[in-house]
Amino acid sequence: MTFQIPIYQPSLLGNEKKYVNECLDSTWISSKGRFIAEFEEKFANYTGARYAASVCNGTVALHLALVALGIGPGDEVIVPTLTYISSVNAITYTGATPVFVDALESTWQMDPDDVRRKITPRTRAIMVVHLYGHPCDMDQLVDIAKGRGLFMIEDCAEAFGARYKGRHVGSFGDISTYSFFGNKTITTGEGGMVVTNDETLHDRAVHFKGQGLAKHREYWHDVVGYNYRMTNICAALGLAQLERSDELLDKKREVARWYAEELEGAPVLLHRETADVRHSYWMCSLQVLDPALREPLRLALGNAGIETRPVFYPLHTMPMYAQKFQRHPVSERIGWRGVCLPSWPEISKDQVQFICGEINGFLNG
Known part of the structure; x- marks a missing residue:
């Protein structure tokens, strides 16, 4: 597609x-x-x-x-x-x-x-x-x-x-x-x-x-x-x-800032920078509050022409690494609720606003 x-x-x-x-x-x-x-x-x-x-x-x-x-x-x-x-x-x-x-x-x-x-x-x-x-x-x-x-x-x-x-x-x-x-x-x-x-x-x-x-x-x-x-x-x-690395990194941090501005107050948890670090924002990612909404949200965004990816599934749940039952509750919550959003350096502010409008519309509709 x-x-x-x-x-x-x-x-x-x-x-x-x-x-x-x-x-x-x-x-x-x-x-x-x-x-x-x-x-x-x-x-x-x-x-x-x-x-x-x-x-x-x-x-x-x-x-x-x-x-x-x-x-x-x-x-x-x-x-x-x-x-x-x-x-x-x-x-x-x-x-x-x-x-x-x-x-x-x-x-x-x-x-x-x-x-x-x-x-x-x-x-x-x-x-x-x-x-x-x-x-x-x-x-x-x-x-x-x-x-x-x-x-x-x-x-x-x-x-x-x-x-x-x-x-x-x-x-x-x-x-x-x-x-x-x-x-x-x-x-x-x-x-x-x-x-x-x-x-x-x-x-x-x-x-x-x-x-x-x-x-x-x-x-x-x-x-x-x-x-x-x-x-x-x-x-x-x-x-x-x-x-061009500094230019690319600065642009990706700007893209992350656009997402944060446009999703302010939305019912999502953004993956944000914490104290004393500089996040490179390889991927701008968020969590929905209800894991049941993750795939419907991705489907709605896909229908609007927006490609997304799920956050990585915890590897202890993969068949080849799941021989012994384990629980890692934080990783599981993030893995089932996480979405990675378009994050390339040359994405425009208008495109980010469109993406966030679709997210807000779906979650608040």
């Missing part, structure tokens, strides 16, 4: 065509070329990391981070249940066990108290997910990880540009990951990044992502590696997007 107002579309108004055409003209279209190193260097500088390694998508970035840390069978990794499936699938790929925690009602982010309750002798790491672009409570989570001697992985797939007390997310953990899928704040079409301040972890990530190729011996492979490399064309897109 074609929507008049899509949930997302990328903004490609900078040097994207110029840089991609340079790749084509030079024939450097695969995993070597000038744009890869430049994108990695400038991305690290922007996010405050010492090292960055580009990869072919956000899911493999998570897997690579876990592999670099040596996470494997017998280990447990604490992860929010309210997240996208790739966070948990990546843990499963390694043979480790995901251990779910609930969310906070105020921020939708993982609950530090529940993290404390779920730590066992087998816990090796905490995977922090900055859901929809709102940072987690990093003071508490860093204290927990350091106090218990646990690794921290930050999944920043949806949180490029988000900040906690002035620091870019991804700068708190041992290793952190980003996604550049077509609907992300900056995009390479498909792509991801693994960042860290630890030279050894960076070296391990680079080693594993390139088929385990030894550094100083041609065609000699000394570990079982993966082909997780980014192409020069994708990096060219990423570099052009990075050049």
Whole structure:
């Protein structure tokens, strides 16, 4: 179905065509070329990391981070249940066990108290997910990880540009990951990044992502590696997007402000920025008060030409992760009541007003 107002579309108004055409003209279209190193260097500088390694998508970035840390069978990794499936699938790929925690009602982010309750002798790491672009409570989570001697992985797939007390997310953990899928704040079409301040972890990530190729011996492979490399064309897109990142982030925050203004007093709960953080508003999202209204609202908006998405369903309810019955009531409430609204940078104020008019009309009609 074609929507008049899509949930997302990328903004490609900078040097994207110029840089991609340079790749084509030079024939450097695969995993070597000038744009890869430049994108990695400038991305690290922007996010405050010492090292960055580009990869072919956000899911493999998570897997690579876990592999670099040596996470494997017998280990447990604490992860929010309210997240996208790739966070948990990546843990499963390694043979480790995901251990779910609930969310906070105020921020939708993982609950530090529940993290404390779920730590066992087998816990090796905490995977922090900055859901929809709102940072987690990093003071508490860093204290927990350091106090218990646990690794921290930050999944920043949806949180490029988000900040906690002035620091870019991804700068708190041992290793952190980003996604550049077509609907992300900056995009390479498909792509991801693994960042860290630890030279050894960076070296391990680079080693594993390139088929385990030894550094100083041609065609000699000394570990079982993966082909997780980014192409020069994708990096060219990423570099052009990075050049416009502040502009894109400012526009997305403006879109969120429009939604807040137009939905003031409506019977919904907006996902809002809390104190001491900068929400990147990858997606502008809300909760209806009655879960029975969520799908009828989405249907009404769809009939008006407006595309929406449900907030992620809690992963402990997915068939492959539901062998043991669990309750995570906050995540379940958000998951059954949440709606993601059109949030692309170039959406107009008139379009947002139209969307909000349809929401208000449905809920108050």
